[in-house]
Amino acid sequence: MDQRISQAITESKNILVLPSHSDADSIASGILMKHILEKIGKQVRLVQSEEPGSKDMQLPYIQELEVTEPALLDFSLYDLVVTLDAAGPYQIVGIKYRETFYFPQNTTILCIDHHETRTSYETYAILDPNASSTSELVFKYFVKPVGENETSYATYDLNKDESTLLLAGIIDDTGNFTWHCTPDTFFIAGELLHAGADLDFLVHISTFQKPVEYNAYLSYVLPKIEFYPKLSLMILTLHYDKLKENGIEPEKVWEFNECYQFNIARSYKGYSLSALFMVKEDGMVLCRMRGNNFENRIDIGKLARAMEPKGGGHFNAGGFNAKVPFDKIKQKFMQQIILMRANNDDVS
Ligand SMILES: [Mn+2]
Numbered sequence: 001m002d003q004r005i006s007q008a009i010t011e012s013k014n015i016l017v018l019p020s021h022s023d024a025d026s027i028a029s030g031i032l033m034k035h036i037l038e039k040i041g042k043q044v045r046l047v048q049s050e051e052p053g054s055k056d057m058q059l060p061y062i063q064e065l066e067v068t069e070p071a072l073l074d075f076s077l078y079d080l081v082v083t084l085d086a087a088g089p090y091q092i093v094g095i096k097y098r099e100t101f102y103f104p105q106n107t108t109i110l111c112i113d114h115h116e117t118r119t120s121y122e123t124y125a126i127l128d129p130n131a132s133s134t135s136e137l138v139f140k141y142f143v144k145p146v147g148e149n150e151t152s153y154a155t156y157d158l159n160k161d162e163s164t165l166l167l168a169g170i171i172d173d174t175g176n177f178t179w180h181c182t183p184d185t186f187f188i189a190g191e192l193l194h195a196g197a198d199l200d201f202l203v204h205i206s207t208f209q210k211p212v213e214y215n216a217y218l219s220y221v222l223p224k225i226e227f228y229p230k231l232s233l234m235i236l237t238l239h240y241d242k243l244k245e246n247g248i249e250p251e252k253v254w255e256f257n258e259c260y261q262f263n264i265a266r267s268y269k270g271y272s273l274s275a276l277f278m279v280k281e282d283g284m285v286l287c288r289m290r291g292n293n294f295e296n297r298i299d300i301g302k303l304a305r306a307m308e309p310k311g312g313g314h315f316n317a318g319g320f321n322a323k324v325p326f327d328k329i330k331q332k333f334m335q336q337i338i339l340m341r342a343n344n345d346d347v348s
Pocket of ligand 1: 025026085114132133134173
Protein backbone atom coordinates (compact mmCIF):
# COMPACT_ATOMS: atom_id res chain seq x y z
CA MET A 1 0.00 0.00 0.00
CA ASP A 2 1.13 3.50 -0.84
CA GLN A 3 2.96 5.03 2.16
CA ARG A 4 0.93 8.20 1.71
CA ILE A 5 -2.25 6.24 2.43
CA SER A 6 -1.01 4.90 5.77
CA GLN A 7 0.21 8.39 6.58
CA ALA A 8 -3.15 9.96 5.70
CA ILE A 9 -4.90 7.45 7.95
CA THR A 10 -2.41 7.89 10.80
CA GLU A 11 -2.76 11.67 10.67
CA SER A 12 -6.57 11.65 10.60
CA LYS A 13 -8.71 11.80 13.72
CA ASN A 14 -12.23 12.05 12.36
CA ILE A 15 -13.00 9.76 9.47
CA LEU A 16 -16.16 9.51 7.43
CA VAL A 17 -16.76 6.12 5.80
CA LEU A 18 -19.07 6.17 2.79
CA PRO A 19 -19.99 2.86 1.15
CA SER A 20 -21.72 3.11 -2.24
CA HIS A 21 -25.37 2.28 -2.82
CA SER A 22 -26.59 -0.52 -0.72
CA ASP A 23 -25.41 -4.02 -1.53
CA ALA A 24 -23.73 -6.68 0.61
CA ASP A 25 -20.25 -5.79 -0.69
CA SER A 26 -20.49 -2.07 0.06
CA ILE A 27 -22.12 -2.73 3.45
CA ALA A 28 -19.60 -5.39 4.47
CA SER A 29 -16.55 -3.41 3.39
CA GLY A 30 -17.97 -0.25 4.99
CA ILE A 31 -18.65 -1.84 8.37
CA LEU A 32 -15.27 -3.57 8.39
CA MET A 33 -13.44 -0.32 7.59
CA LYS A 34 -15.27 1.30 10.50
CA HIS A 35 -14.16 -1.48 12.87
CA ILE A 36 -10.57 -1.41 11.61
CA LEU A 37 -10.27 2.36 11.94
CA GLU A 38 -11.91 2.38 15.38
CA LYS A 39 -9.47 -0.27 16.56
CA ILE A 40 -6.60 2.13 15.85
CA GLY A 41 -8.33 4.91 17.77
CA LYS A 42 -10.13 6.84 15.06
CA GLN A 43 -13.46 8.58 15.44
CA VAL A 44 -15.55 7.04 12.66
CA ARG A 45 -18.94 7.83 11.16
CA LEU A 46 -20.41 5.29 8.72
CA VAL A 47 -23.10 6.66 6.42
CA GLN A 48 -25.01 5.19 3.50
CA SER A 49 -27.66 6.87 1.36
CA GLU A 50 -30.07 3.94 1.17
CA GLU A 51 -31.81 1.60 3.56
CA PRO A 52 -30.33 -1.91 3.07
CA GLY A 53 -32.52 -4.51 1.34
CA SER A 54 -34.31 -7.11 3.47
CA LYS A 55 -31.59 -9.73 2.83
CA ASP A 56 -28.81 -7.39 3.94
CA MET A 57 -30.78 -6.29 7.00
CA GLN A 58 -29.93 -9.71 8.42
CA LEU A 59 -26.16 -9.15 8.23
CA PRO A 60 -24.14 -8.80 11.44
CA TYR A 61 -23.53 -5.21 12.68
CA ILE A 62 -26.08 -3.80 10.21
CA GLN A 63 -27.36 -1.48 12.96
CA GLU A 64 -24.01 0.37 12.82
CA LEU A 65 -24.93 1.72 9.41
CA GLU A 66 -26.41 5.20 9.61
CA VAL A 67 -28.83 5.86 6.77
CA THR A 68 -28.53 9.57 6.01
CA GLU A 69 -28.11 11.54 2.80
CA PRO A 70 -24.32 11.88 2.34
CA ALA A 71 -24.73 14.85 -0.04
CA LEU A 72 -25.99 16.95 2.88
CA LEU A 73 -23.09 16.23 5.24
CA ASP A 74 -20.55 18.86 6.26
CA PHE A 75 -17.35 17.35 4.88
CA SER A 76 -15.18 19.95 6.61
CA LEU A 77 -15.78 18.06 9.88
CA TYR A 78 -13.69 15.12 8.67
CA ASP A 79 -9.94 14.77 8.14
CA LEU A 80 -10.49 11.90 5.75
CA VAL A 81 -13.34 10.42 3.74
CA VAL A 82 -13.08 6.73 2.82
CA THR A 83 -15.34 5.67 -0.03
CA LEU A 84 -15.97 2.00 -0.70
CA ASP A 85 -17.18 0.27 -3.84
CA ALA A 86 -17.98 3.59 -5.54
CA ALA A 87 -17.04 4.14 -9.20
CA GLY A 88 -17.88 7.83 -8.88
CA PRO A 89 -19.31 10.31 -6.37
CA TYR A 90 -22.77 9.67 -7.84
CA GLN A 91 -22.69 6.13 -6.39
CA ILE A 92 -22.41 7.52 -2.87
CA VAL A 93 -25.41 9.82 -2.80
CA GLY A 94 -29.19 9.40 -3.04
CA ILE A 95 -30.95 9.49 -6.40
CA LYS A 96 -31.91 13.16 -5.98
CA TYR A 97 -28.28 14.25 -5.85
CA ARG A 98 -26.72 11.90 -8.39
CA GLU A 99 -26.51 14.44 -11.19
CA THR A 100 -25.17 17.29 -9.12
CA PHE A 101 -23.05 15.99 -6.25
CA TYR A 102 -19.29 16.48 -6.08
CA PHE A 103 -17.06 16.42 -3.01
CA PRO A 104 -15.88 19.88 -1.90
CA GLN A 105 -12.41 20.57 -3.35
CA ASN A 106 -10.44 20.39 -0.12
CA THR A 107 -11.82 16.97 0.91
CA THR A 108 -9.19 14.27 1.34
CA ILE A 109 -10.62 11.10 -0.14
CA LEU A 110 -9.34 7.54 0.04
CA CYS A 111 -11.17 5.41 -2.46
CA ILE A 112 -11.21 1.61 -2.19
CA ASP A 113 -12.86 0.08 -5.23
CA HIS A 114 -12.87 -2.72 -7.78
CA HIS A 115 -14.97 -1.21 -10.63
CA GLU A 116 -13.42 -1.29 -14.07
CA THR A 117 -15.16 1.75 -15.48
CA ARG A 118 -14.84 4.65 -13.12
CA THR A 119 -14.47 8.37 -12.71
CA SER A 120 -11.45 9.52 -10.76
CA TYR A 121 -12.48 11.64 -7.76
CA GLU A 122 -10.04 10.56 -5.06
CA THR A 123 -6.88 11.85 -3.41
CA TYR A 124 -5.61 8.34 -2.71
CA ALA A 125 -6.78 5.05 -4.07
CA ILE A 126 -6.67 1.32 -3.55
CA LEU A 127 -8.03 0.09 -6.85
CA ASP A 128 -8.03 -3.37 -8.36
CA PRO A 129 -10.51 -4.22 -11.11
CA ASN A 130 -9.39 -7.85 -10.89
CA ALA A 131 -10.54 -8.16 -7.28
CA SER A 132 -13.85 -9.95 -6.81
CA SER A 133 -15.17 -7.33 -4.45
CA THR A 134 -14.29 -4.38 -2.27
CA SER A 135 -14.60 -6.77 0.68
CA GLU A 136 -11.68 -8.71 -0.81
CA LEU A 137 -9.61 -5.49 -1.04
CA VAL A 138 -10.37 -4.59 2.57
CA PHE A 139 -9.19 -8.05 3.61
CA LYS A 140 -5.96 -7.84 1.56
CA TYR A 141 -4.98 -4.34 2.57
CA PHE A 142 -6.27 -4.03 6.12
CA VAL A 143 -6.80 -7.51 7.60
CA LYS A 144 -4.09 -9.82 6.34
CA PRO A 145 -1.65 -9.57 3.42
CA VAL A 146 -2.36 -11.97 0.57
CA GLY A 147 0.33 -12.96 -1.92
CA GLU A 148 2.62 -10.10 -2.87
CA ASN A 149 0.59 -7.54 -0.99
CA GLU A 150 2.53 -5.57 1.55
CA THR A 151 0.83 -3.26 3.96
CA SER A 152 1.56 -2.08 7.42
CA TYR A 153 -2.14 -1.93 8.28
CA ALA A 154 -2.97 -5.54 7.52
CA THR A 155 -2.97 -6.75 11.09
CA TYR A 156 -6.60 -6.98 12.08
CA ASP A 157 -8.02 -10.01 13.91
CA LEU A 158 -11.45 -10.77 12.52
CA ASN A 159 -14.06 -12.17 14.85
CA LYS A 160 -16.69 -14.67 13.72
CA ASP A 161 -19.31 -12.05 12.77
CA GLU A 162 -16.84 -9.88 10.92
CA SER A 163 -15.70 -12.91 8.93
CA THR A 164 -19.31 -13.71 8.07
CA LEU A 165 -19.79 -10.12 6.95
CA LEU A 166 -16.80 -10.06 4.59
CA LEU A 167 -17.74 -13.44 3.17
CA ALA A 168 -21.25 -12.07 2.51
CA GLY A 169 -19.68 -9.27 0.46
CA ILE A 170 -17.62 -11.73 -1.59
CA ILE A 171 -20.51 -14.15 -2.10
CA ASP A 172 -22.80 -11.36 -3.28
CA ASP A 173 -20.32 -9.82 -5.71
CA THR A 174 -19.33 -13.17 -7.21
CA GLY A 175 -22.87 -14.58 -7.52
CA ASN A 176 -22.01 -17.41 -5.13
CA PHE A 177 -18.52 -17.83 -6.62
CA THR A 178 -19.74 -18.10 -10.19
CA TRP A 179 -17.94 -15.04 -11.63
CA HIS A 180 -15.03 -12.68 -11.10
CA CYS A 181 -13.14 -15.09 -8.80
CA THR A 182 -9.37 -15.36 -8.64
CA PRO A 183 -7.17 -17.69 -6.59
CA ASP A 184 -7.01 -14.87 -4.02
CA THR A 185 -10.81 -14.85 -3.76
CA PHE A 186 -10.91 -18.53 -2.80
CA PHE A 187 -7.90 -18.15 -0.54
CA ILE A 188 -9.59 -15.29 1.33
CA ALA A 189 -12.89 -17.19 1.51
CA GLY A 190 -10.96 -20.06 3.11
CA GLU A 191 -9.34 -17.69 5.59
CA LEU A 192 -12.75 -16.27 6.46
CA LEU A 193 -14.16 -19.75 7.04
CA HIS A 194 -11.19 -20.57 9.26
CA ALA A 195 -11.95 -17.40 11.21
CA GLY A 196 -15.48 -18.69 11.83
CA ALA A 197 -17.60 -17.23 9.00
CA ASP A 198 -21.07 -18.77 9.10
CA LEU A 199 -21.53 -20.22 5.62
CA ASP A 200 -24.83 -21.95 6.43
CA PHE A 201 -26.31 -18.62 7.46
CA LEU A 202 -25.07 -16.90 4.28
CA VAL A 203 -26.38 -19.68 2.03
CA HIS A 204 -29.64 -19.45 3.90
CA ILE A 205 -30.10 -15.70 3.41
CA SER A 206 -28.98 -15.81 -0.23
CA THR A 207 -30.92 -18.89 -1.32
CA PHE A 208 -33.95 -19.56 0.83
CA GLN A 209 -35.48 -16.12 0.87
CA LYS A 210 -37.79 -16.01 -2.12
CA PRO A 211 -41.10 -14.51 -1.11
CA VAL A 212 -44.17 -16.53 -2.11
CA GLU A 213 -45.19 -13.57 -4.33
CA TYR A 214 -42.20 -14.47 -6.49
CA ASN A 215 -44.39 -17.04 -8.27
CA ALA A 216 -46.84 -14.35 -9.38
CA TYR A 217 -43.96 -12.17 -10.47
CA LEU A 218 -42.35 -14.99 -12.43
CA SER A 219 -45.51 -15.90 -14.32
CA TYR A 220 -45.95 -12.21 -15.20
CA VAL A 221 -42.35 -11.73 -16.27
CA LEU A 222 -41.49 -14.88 -18.22
CA PRO A 223 -43.65 -14.15 -21.30
CA LYS A 224 -42.23 -10.62 -21.44
CA ILE A 225 -38.64 -11.66 -22.06
CA GLU A 226 -37.59 -10.84 -25.63
CA PHE A 227 -34.89 -12.89 -27.33
CA TYR A 228 -32.64 -11.49 -30.07
CA PRO A 229 -30.64 -14.48 -31.32
CA LYS A 230 -28.41 -12.55 -33.74
CA LEU A 231 -27.29 -10.25 -30.94
CA SER A 232 -27.31 -13.10 -28.42
CA LEU A 233 -29.24 -10.66 -26.28
CA MET A 234 -32.28 -11.02 -24.04
CA ILE A 235 -34.28 -8.06 -22.81
CA LEU A 236 -36.89 -7.78 -20.10
CA THR A 237 -38.80 -4.52 -19.88
CA LEU A 238 -41.01 -3.72 -16.90
CA HIS A 239 -43.24 -0.66 -16.76
CA TYR A 240 -44.10 0.47 -13.25
CA ASP A 241 -47.65 1.45 -14.18
CA LYS A 242 -48.36 -1.96 -15.75
CA LEU A 243 -46.87 -3.76 -12.76
CA LYS A 244 -49.28 -1.88 -10.53
CA GLU A 245 -52.23 -2.74 -12.79
CA ASN A 246 -51.26 -6.38 -12.28
CA GLY A 247 -51.11 -6.03 -8.53
CA ILE A 248 -47.31 -6.19 -8.31
CA GLU A 249 -45.72 -3.55 -6.09
CA PRO A 250 -42.92 -1.84 -8.08
CA GLU A 251 -40.99 -1.18 -4.87
CA LYS A 252 -40.93 -4.93 -4.22
CA VAL A 253 -39.74 -5.62 -7.74
CA TRP A 254 -36.10 -4.91 -6.98
CA GLU A 255 -36.12 -7.82 -4.57
CA PHE A 256 -37.69 -10.07 -7.18
CA ASN A 257 -35.24 -8.84 -9.75
CA GLU A 258 -32.38 -10.20 -7.81
CA CYS A 259 -33.96 -13.61 -8.39
CA TYR A 260 -34.38 -12.70 -12.06
CA GLN A 261 -30.81 -11.58 -12.48
CA PHE A 262 -29.36 -14.61 -10.73
CA ASN A 263 -31.74 -17.35 -11.87
CA ILE A 264 -32.98 -16.37 -15.32
CA ALA A 265 -30.69 -13.81 -16.94
CA ARG A 266 -27.57 -15.40 -18.44
CA SER A 267 -28.86 -18.91 -17.99
CA TYR A 268 -30.20 -19.35 -21.54
CA LYS A 269 -28.02 -21.16 -24.04
CA GLY A 270 -26.83 -18.82 -26.78
CA TYR A 271 -27.71 -15.61 -24.89
CA SER A 272 -24.59 -14.12 -23.45
CA LEU A 273 -26.01 -10.73 -22.57
CA SER A 274 -29.17 -9.79 -20.72
CA ALA A 275 -30.68 -6.41 -20.01
CA LEU A 276 -33.44 -5.41 -17.66
CA PHE A 277 -35.23 -2.14 -18.30
CA MET A 278 -37.45 -0.63 -15.63
CA VAL A 279 -39.59 2.25 -16.85
CA LYS A 280 -40.85 4.42 -14.01
CA GLU A 281 -44.01 6.49 -14.13
CA ASP A 282 -42.05 9.76 -14.33
CA GLY A 283 -40.32 8.50 -17.49
CA MET A 284 -37.05 7.57 -15.79
CA VAL A 285 -35.58 4.42 -17.35
CA LEU A 286 -33.29 2.23 -15.28
CA CYS A 287 -31.22 -0.36 -17.09
CA ARG A 288 -29.28 -3.20 -15.45
CA MET A 289 -27.19 -5.58 -17.54
CA ARG A 290 -25.50 -8.90 -16.99
CA GLY A 291 -23.12 -10.91 -19.15
CA ASN A 292 -22.33 -14.59 -19.26
CA ASN A 293 -18.73 -14.70 -18.03
CA PHE A 294 -17.74 -17.51 -20.31
CA GLU A 295 -19.23 -16.25 -23.56
CA ASN A 296 -19.90 -12.54 -23.35
CA ARG A 297 -17.45 -10.42 -25.39
CA ILE A 298 -19.06 -7.02 -24.85
CA ASP A 299 -17.70 -4.80 -22.11
CA ILE A 300 -20.90 -3.95 -20.26
CA GLY A 301 -19.28 -1.12 -18.30
CA LYS A 302 -18.30 0.54 -21.60
CA LEU A 303 -21.72 -0.15 -23.08
CA ALA A 304 -23.39 1.52 -20.09
CA ARG A 305 -21.13 4.53 -20.39
CA ALA A 306 -21.77 4.81 -24.12
CA MET A 307 -25.48 4.92 -23.32
CA GLU A 308 -25.19 7.50 -20.55
CA PRO A 309 -22.08 9.34 -19.26
CA LYS A 310 -22.88 8.40 -15.66
CA GLY A 311 -23.47 4.76 -16.52
CA GLY A 312 -20.79 2.19 -15.82
CA GLY A 313 -19.87 -1.06 -14.12
CA HIS A 314 -17.70 -4.07 -14.76
CA PHE A 315 -17.07 -6.18 -17.87
CA ASN A 316 -20.02 -8.46 -17.08
CA ALA A 317 -22.32 -6.29 -14.99
CA GLY A 318 -23.36 -2.69 -15.20
CA GLY A 319 -26.14 -0.22 -15.66
CA PHE A 320 -27.30 3.27 -16.42
CA ASN A 321 -30.28 5.53 -15.76
CA ALA A 322 -31.70 7.95 -18.29
CA LYS A 323 -34.74 10.15 -18.61
CA VAL A 324 -35.28 9.71 -22.33
CA PRO A 325 -38.36 8.12 -23.98
CA PHE A 326 -37.98 4.36 -23.68
CA ASP A 327 -38.33 3.64 -27.42
CA LYS A 328 -35.39 5.92 -28.13
CA ILE A 329 -33.26 4.33 -25.43
CA LYS A 330 -34.02 0.85 -26.66
CA GLN A 331 -33.17 1.78 -30.25
CA LYS A 332 -29.88 3.38 -29.22
CA PHE A 333 -29.12 0.38 -27.02
CA MET A 334 -29.57 -2.12 -29.84
CA GLN A 335 -27.49 0.03 -32.21
CA GLN A 336 -24.72 0.30 -29.65
CA ILE A 337 -24.62 -3.47 -29.21
CA ILE A 338 -24.50 -4.01 -32.99
CA LEU A 339 -21.63 -1.51 -33.15
CA MET A 340 -19.69 -3.13 -30.31
CA ARG A 341 -20.22 -6.61 -31.71
CA ALA A 342 -18.99 -5.43 -35.14
CA ASN A 343 -15.88 -3.95 -33.53
CA ASN A 344 -15.23 -7.18 -31.66
CA ASP A 345 -15.62 -9.16 -34.86
CA ASP A 346 -13.02 -6.94 -36.50
CA VAL A 347 -10.57 -7.75 -33.75
CA SER A 348 -11.00 -11.52 -33.85
MN1 LIG B 1 -18.60 -4.49 -5.26
